Amino acid sequence: MSDDARLGEARPSERESTGKPPARALPAGPAGDAGLRLREAARALATWDFGVVAVTVGFLVVASMTVEHFGTARNAGYIILDLAPILLLALTMTLIVTTGEIDLSVASTVGLTSAAMGVMWNGGMALETIMPVAVLLGAALGAVNGLFVTGFGLPSLAVTIGTLALYRGLAYVLLGDTAVADWPRLFTGWTLGRIGDSAIPNVLVPMAVLAVICGVLLHATPVGRSIYAAGANPIAASYAGIAVGRLKFWLYVASGAMAGLVGVLWTLRYSSARADNAAGLELTVIAVVLLGGVSIFGGKGALPGVLAAVVLLVSVQNALRLAHVSTEALTVVTGSLLIVAVLAPNALGALRTALRRRRTTATGRTA
Amino acid sequence: MTTVDSRTGSTWLDLVLRFRALGLIVALVALVGVTTALNPRFLSGQSVRDLLFAAAVTLLLACGMTVVVLTRGIDLSVGSVLGLSAYVTGSALSATGMPTVFALPLGLAVGAACGTLNGAIIHFGRVPPLVATLGTLYVLRGVVYFAAGGSRINASDLPPGFLDFGSGDVLGVPYLFAVSVLVLAAVGVFLGRYRAGRDLYALGSNPEAARLAGVPAGRRLMTAYVLSGALAGLGGVLYAARFGTVDASAGYGMELDVVAAVVVGGVAIFGGSGTTLGAGLGALLLTVIDNALPVLRIDQFWQQAIVGALILAAIALDRLVSVRAARALRRKGSHV
Numbered sequence: 055m056s057d058d059a060r061l062g063e064a065r066p067s068e069r070e071s072t073g074k075p076p077a078r079a080l081p082a083g084p085a086g087d088a089g090l091r092l093r094e095a096a097r098a099l100a101t102w103d104f105g106v107v108a109v110t111v112g113f114l115v116v117a118s119m120t121v122e123h124f125g126t127a128r129n130a131g132y133i134i135l136d137l138a139p140i141l142l143l144a145l146t147m148t149l150i151v152t153t154g155e156i157d158l159s160v161a162s163t164v165g166l167t168s169a170a171m172g173v174m175w176n177g178g179m180a181l182e183t184i185m186p187v188a189v190l191l192g193a194a195l196g197a198v199n200g201l202f203v204t205g206f207g208l209p210s211l212a213v214t215i216g217t218l219a220l221y222r223g224l225a226y227v228l229l230g231d232t233a234v235a236d237w238p239r240l241f242t243g244w245t246l247g248r249i250g251d252s253a254i255p256n257v258l259v260p261m262a263v264l265a266v267i268c269g270v271l272l273h274a275t276p277v278g279r280s281i282y283a284a285g286a287n288p289i290a291a292s293y294a295g296i297a298v299g300r301l302k303f304w305l306y307v308a309s310g311a312m313a314g315l316v317g318v319l320w321t322l323r324y325s326s327a328r329a330d331n332a333a334g335l336e337l338t339v340i341a342v343v344l345l346g347g348v349s350i351f352g353g354k355g356a357l358p359g360v361l362a363a364v365v366l367l368v369s370v371q372n373a374l375r376l377a378h379v380s381t382e383a384l385t386v387v388t389g390s391l392l393i394v395a396v397l398a399p400n401a402l403g404a405l406r407t408a409l410r411r412r413r414t415t416a417t418g419r420t421a
Numbered sequence: 422m423t424t425v426d427s428r429t430g431s432t433w434l435d436l437v438l439r440f441r442a443l444g445l446i447v448a449l450v451a452l453v454g455v456t457t458a459l460n461p462r463f464l465s466g467q468s469v470r471d472l473l474f475a476a477a478v479t480l481l482l483a484c485g486m487t488v489v490v491l492t493r494g495i496d497l498s499v500g501s502v503l504g505l506s507a508y509v510t511g512s513a514l515s516a517t518g519m520p521t522v523f524a525l526p527l528g529l530a531v532g533a534a535c536g537t538l539n540g541a542i543i544h545f546g547r548v549p550p551l552v553a554t555l556g557t558l559y560v561l562r563g564v565v566y567f568a569a570g571g572s573r574i575n576a577s578d579l580p581p582g583f584l585d586f587g588s589g590d591v592l593g594v595p596y597l598f599a600v601s602v603l604v605l606a607a608v609g610v611f612l613g614r615y616r617a618g619r620d621l622y623a624l625g626s627n628p629e630a631a632r633l634a635g636v637p638a639g640r641r642l643m644t645a646y647v648l649s650g651a652l653a654g655l656g657g658v659l660y661a662a663r664f665g666t667v668d669a670s671a672g673y674g675m676e677l678d679v680v681a682a683v684v685v686g687g688v689a690i691f692g693g694s695g696t697t698l699g700a701g702l703g704a705l706l707l708t709v710i711d712n713a714l715p716v717l718r719i720d721q722f723w724q725q726a727i728v729g730a731l732i733l734a735a736i737a738l739d740r741l742v743s744v745r746a747a748r749a750l751r752r753k754g755s756h757v
């Protein structure tokens with residue numbers, strides 16, 4: 055039963071991950087061909103990815119019509135500012151979860167790099183040097199995770215729960231409960247600023263660039279194929295000549311560096327280096343990645359779904375806030391979405407298998 | 422060396438496990454010894470009482486977490502379940518004037534209901550435990566916030582009998598700690614001596630083999646999550662009794678401490694191995710560290726970093742031990 059369901063799920067994901075159009079060249083007549091193609095296209099559209107994108111677009115449309123001030127360019131700018139850290143962390147988290155691992159330490163890495171920035175700034179370093187050093191620090195913290203996971207072969211869940219506590223703890227050791235807030239206006243202004251006279255925030259530029267890089271990496275390069283292979287079956291992948299350990303190690307380094315970058319952006323955006331910056335954000339990041347259709351078991355998922363999930367979650371939160379719904383509702387919404395995101399594909403998969411079984415028995419009878 | 426080789430496989434593992442508990446005890450004694458040498462008041466009656474009070478709730482939750490982790494699962498919702506149970510019990514006692522005796526069953530029932538929810542999502546929905554309980558962590562905390570709003574239950578609202586239970590002790594051992602230790606022993610016996618308990622180990626070490634051997638996997642998983650939920654619920658009652666004040670943030674972030682205690686206590690995060698004794702010692706060690714830091718004049722801010730380092734050290738140690746055990750078993754196999 056469970057094997058059947060898994061096969062049922064694997065089919066559409068295969069299609070979406072290769073990114074090939076669903077239409078197949080079949081030796082059929084023009085009319086039958088078109089009908090088949092239509093049905094194939096419809097089935098390809100009925101994937102989780104597309105569902106999330108559709109729900110997101112639908113929500114944005116409905117919310118801008120019903121919630122006051124939601125559809126304004128100004129509010130869109132705020133939404134983009136709010137989703138920046140989640141989106142950036144979700145990019146590398148998608149890659150890691152697709153390999154079948156997890157990184158729960160990202161938010162603590164943000165906190166530690168932010169605290170380290172505060173210490174360096176108090177020490178009189180120039181911000182131009184602090185920023186790259188912070189990203190490198192993040193990469194080093196990610197390398198520690200990678201070493202424990204791939205070098206010592208320890209479960210990533212346990213390792214990153216450990217470093218979640220360790221990195222956050224070290225952040226407190228560095229800064230205690232004080233804040234460093236005297237950041238130069240030039241830089242803090244940029245993180246909040248907009249491009250020219252438009253309502254587009256500056257941070258959209260690095261976000262878009264990094265999203266494109268990660269998207270191309272995952273969906274259009276051999277490295278991306280290796281990531282799927284490593285997640286789907288690590289043993290088969292290593293027999294196929296993929297250095298699974300090395301791949302995962304570098305993904306952890308990338309995840310750490312990304313968290314370092316988010317640390318820089320977070321510190322400058324809120325003009326405050328604090329040890330508790332981004333506390334608890336790892337749960338939101340995991341939530342959007344799973345909501346975006348990435349399987350927690352690895353080997354399955356795609357970046358567009360994750361991007362849509364980030365937009366969905368942040369804009370739902372924004373709309374609820376504008377509609378004066380209490381912030382408590384947000385935690386319930388996030389938690390339910392997280393469960394539904396995994397529950398629904400399972401249920402759909404079971405349904406699809408059931409339907410297919412009925413269809414095959416029906417055709418068998420007619421033939 | 423020869424003595425080890427002459428033993429059977431299971432005794433070897435037994436030795437390793439007992440060694441782990443021994444290691445924890447050595448660490449505890451060393452830490453208490455050093456701290457007492459620096460400040461003799463650390464072992465005074467009041468200080469020990471405070472320590473046992475602080476350890477009681479973590480101990481209880483670590484016990485439930487052990488049961489779940491043994492099955493290759495995890496229960497991240499324990500902090501939220503504790504908060505919900507503490508709030509429900511507290512408001513039932515203060516608003517309805519419910520007799521104090523009913524507090525424990527009520528807390529257990531609230532927790533068991535949450536545990537049933539977790540178990541159902543995991544078993545019937547086939548959602549991985551990490552994801553399911555991360556979700557209920559959010560949802561249940563949201564429910565507590567809804568129910569409590571900004572209000573809080575104060576000690577003056579609670580019946581004196583309940584508060585006496587929270588602060589009283591028998592022969593210097595707080596009631597709360599005594600309850601935790603009794604539960605720990607009971608769950609330990611259940612896991613070690615009863616069929617259903619052994620099934621949990623079997624499910625954790627090889628789910629497929631356990632299923633083929635006829636272990637009712639679904640029912641056992643439900644048992645594990647309901648037990649973990651119920652103990653977190655009981656923890657909520659103890660929490661309310663100990664502090665007297667309960668607000669919506671009760672038990673916030675506690676799941677991390679509990680997972681840390683369990684991992685440090687030698688329960689393998691990928692299931693199949695570990696004891697409640699180890700988890701209890703892990704919880705005790707973390708509490709002692711927490712209480713010893715101010716005495717040792719170490720900044721309290723180090724606490725979380727030390728917890729993190731301990732988790733990493735513990736899983737690395739487990740890995741080393743299991744690699745060695747496997748090698749020893751293989752060597753023995755070649756003799757036969």
